[in-house]
Amino acid sequence: MAVQGIVTAADRIRELDEINGGLADMLNHMGQAIKALGPNAQAGSDDLDARKEVFQEHSRAAYVCTQAFHARMKRQVYALEEAGIILAQAHIHSATSSAKHKQANNQPVQGQGGAPPVPPASEAEHITNGGLGNLDVGWLNSRGNKVGMEKEAELLQEAKILLEDELERRRGPAASAG
Structure with a gap:
């Protein structure tokens, strides 16, 4: 357990693991809600009211799991911002906001050659490393050794x-001489 005020990388990983488990619960509730919509969902029962109740129960539980996931992931983002890994002012540039901006300026929504739209200059000044802030993906990739191990095995x-x-080749002449 972390000392009060100090959160270690292991604590963050445990939190992410718990969030991952919550996703499995959410998907289970969603699956049960969908299953309740089908005929004969309740062990041989065609009672519409019972199926509605099961659907509502699992829908509510899935909604609660979704809200919990959102809140916990938001805390993880804030922690990354506090650690200086990502910038707090980095804007998430959605396709819809880009489309609205482009339409307002009578510009095409797509970038050149079908590429994603480019953010306006005022927003682009705040975005660092494609929105990743100080997170260096090259550094992360260099820590993986899979490619090196595969190449070593190949060599x-x-x-x-x-x-x-x-x-x-060396045994061939010696074997024929003897």
Whole structure:
């Protein structure tokens, strides 16, 4: 457990794991709500009122899970902002706000070549690293070793084949001479 006021990376990971578990609960409730809409949803019962009650119960529970997820993820974002990993003033540039801005200026909604729309200059000044702030994706990717391990295994396999070929080539004349 963290000392009061100090939250460690392990604490954040545990929180994210709990949030992940909440998503599974939310999806379960959504699935049960949808299942209640179908005929014979209740063990052989076609009682419409019972199915409505089950649907409402699971819909409410899914809504509560969704709200909890939203609140907990918002806390994670605030923690990232406080740590200086992402910028607090980085605006999320949605397609709808971009479309409204482009239509107001009689500009096409799509960027060049069908690319995503570019934010207006005033918003672009506040967005750093595509909205990621100080988070360096290249740094994160460099910490993964999967590509290096795969390439090492590939090179070792090639070296093994070359050595086997060389051994076979050297054994060939010696075996025929004896």
